[in-house]
Amino acid sequence: MNGIDKITQRIGADTQAEIDRILADAAAQAEAAADKFRTQAEAEDRDLLAKSERTAAEREERLVSAAQMEARKTLLTAKQEMVERAYQRALEKLRSLPQEQYVELLAALLVRASSTGREEVVFSTEDREGAGKAAVARANELLAKEAAPELPLGDGVVANLLNKVAAGVSAFAQGTAMLAVSEETRDISGGFILKDGRIEVNCTFDALVRAEREQTAGEVAKLLFPEA
Numbered sequence: 001m002n003g004i005d006k007i008t009q010r011i012g013a014d015t016q017a018e019i020d021r022i023l024a025d026a027a028a029q030a031e032a033a034a035d036k037f038r039t040q041a042e043a044e045d046r047d048l049l050a051k052s053e054r055t056a057a058e059r060e061e062r063l064v065s066a067a068q069m070e071a072r073k074t075l076l077t078a079k080q081e082m083v084e085r086a087y088q089r090a091l092e093k094l095r096s097l098p099q100e101q102y103v104e105l106l107a108a109l110l111v112r113a114s115s116t117g118r119e120e121v122v123f124s125t126e127d128r129e130g131a132g133k134a135a136v137a138r139a140n141e142l143l144a145k146e147a148a149p150e151l152p153l154g155d156g157v158v159a160n161l162l163n164k165v166a167a168g169v170s171a172f173a174q175g176t177a178m179l180a181v182s183e184e185t186r187d188i189s190g191g192f193i194l195k196d197g198r199i200e201v202n203c204t205f206d207a208l209v210r211a212e213r214e215q216t217a218g219e220v221a222k223l224l225f226p227e228a
Contacts, residue, residue, distance in 0.1 A: 083220050091209045095190045099131060106135030106192065109208075110179060111142045113194050113201050120182040122193040132192070133181050140178045 097105065110121065117140075123132035186193060190205035 079225055082224055083217055086220055086224065087209055087213050091205055094205045103131050103134045103138060106131060107138035107142060109191070109203050110135060110139035110194070113203050114143065114179060116196060117143050117179060120180050120195045122182045122184050122186050122195055124188045125185045128181060128185055136179050136181050
């Protein structure tokens with residue numbers, strides 16, 4: 001082999017070695033890059049999984065919280081309905097009282113509501129002629145007794161007569177003050193309206209139960225739901 005061939009052969013060998021080295025370096029870099037990307041991908045996968053789990057947990061917590069809130073609202077609505085039903089039953093019971101008890105109740109309410117003893121009492125058309133007139137008569141009797149309590153004269157005709165005279169004197173001293181049944185009637189369901197000129201006192205059962213509800217709804221709820 002001459003010198004030129006030796007040189008050419010050596011150049012070829014050196015070139016191949018360089019190619020092999022470059023290829024080896026490239027393969028190593030490619031493997032390193034692949035490892036890096038695999039590591040990054042795995043980290044991103046873990047991160048996405050963790051985020052997904054957190055998101056799922058947060059969503060579950062929100063759903064549970066919303067369900068609990070809805071349950072509380074439903075329970076509160078049910079309790080409010082039960083309280084309202086209690087007052088409705090009270091109203092129905094008032095409206096269905098026997099005539100004698102109804103008259104006595106109206107009379108007691110009239111005595112309590114009257115401030116002068118000379119007011120007009122407005123009833124419904126259904127009540128005016130019957131329970132209304134009876135209640136006003138009974139209320140006037142009670143008002144007269146308040147103004148002139150019975151004298152401690154014992155029993156007997158004379159004692160009764162003297163007590164009636166005392167009541168009559170008291171009524172005369174007050175200007176013969178008496179409640180009167182108004183000619184007017186209103187569309188009301190139980191109870192009455194007390195009129196003194198332009199001043200009116202609403203003593204209908206609807207108004208009385210509504211006012212009572214505003215004052216006692218909390219106590220009624222405690223009675224109905226003692227565990228709350």
